[in-house]
Amino acid sequence: MQQKHSGFMEKASDFVSGKGFYIILALCAAAIGVSGYVLFFTGGNQEEEDQLLQISSQVDTVPKTPEISQPEEEETLQPEEGTAEIPAPQVQEEEAAPSSLPEEDVPAAQTKAPVAEKFINPVQGGQVLRGFSGDTLIQDETMGDWRVHSGVDIACEDGGQVTAIGDGIVTAVFYDDLTGYCLTIDHGNSVISTLRGLMKNATVEEGDTVKMGDLVGGGGSTMTTESAMAPHIHLEVTRDGAFIDPMTLIEGK
Numbered sequence: 063m064q065q066k067h068s069g070f071m072e073k074a075s076d077f078v079s080g081k082g083f084y085i086i087l088a089l090c091a092a093a094i095g096v097s098g099y100v101l102f103f104t105g106g107n108q109e110e111e112d113q114l115l116q117i118s119s120q121v122d123t124v125p126k127t128p129e130i131s132q133p134e135e136e137e138t139l140q141p142e143e144g145t146a147e148i149p150a151p152q153v154q155e156e157e158a159a160p161s162s163l164p165e166e167d168v169p170a171a172q173t174k175a176p177v178a179e180k181f182i183n184p185v186q187g188g189q190v191l192r193g194f195s196g197d198t199l200i201q202d203e204t205m206g207d208w209r210v211h212s213g214v215d216i217a218c219e220d221g222g223q224v225t226a227i228g229d230g231i232v233t234a235v236f237y238d239d240l241t242g243y244c245l246t247i248d249h250g251n252s253v254i255s256t257l258r259g260l261m262k263n264a265t266v267e268e269g270d271t272v273k274m275g276d277l278v279g280g281g282g283s284t285m286t287t288e289s290a291m292a293p294h295i296h297l298e299v300t301r302d303g304a305f306i307d308p309m310t311l312i313e314g315k
């Protein structure tokens with residue numbers, strides 16, 4: 063046993079004294095190099111980390127710029143389903159002041175139409191030359207034939223005064239080729255009178271309001287269909303559109 067141990071030691075001594083010395087020296091040099099490499103790079107990284115920590119701490123100490131808050135957009139309130147919308151208040155327009163125009167300046171259509179309660183002869187003291195025939199045919203002196211006479215002929219000298227037979231509104235002033243110058247008055251209650259054979263210049267106009275006995279024109283003998291008769295005017299009256307005898311109104315029958 064001691065012989066083996068002593069042999070090992072001799073071999074080791076020979077190894078160290080020979081090539082083994084250089085090998086051990088090379089291993090030591092490598093160990094030193096490795097240690098220096100590790101120390102160099104490890105130490106350098108630590109310094110860089112310390113510098114980064116210092117910079118980070120300085121950045122944290124810099125006062126932060128306060129953020130400007132953006133105003134929130136107002137939400138448009140939408141009515142919930144099932145709820146009625148509240149109507150916007152309506153501005154009431156001022157009522158127009160009532161017209162203060164004098165009565166004579168107000169159009170006739172805006173005034174209350176008069177209603178005749180009594181009727182008179184359009185020619186004061188005038189005699190009836192030919193009466194109302196209704197549906198009966200009578201002989202016409204001028205035309206030389208038989209025909210109905212839808213009104214009454216009242217004697218009136220040319221230029222003689224002719225008046226309204228009752229209250230009413232003048233609805234027409236016109237000329238007819240057969241019956242001459244004419245004038246129509248609405249007396250209300252669907253009663254309308256028409257004067258024919260007047261002179262040219264009537265004293266009233268369409269739309270005028272007249273009273274019973276007001277002068278409306280003059281006799282003119284302008285009816286060609288009755289020119290063979292003595293000077294007169296022709297008076298017709300309708301009620302509800304049908305001809306009636308004018309004398310029933312004038313005499314109050």
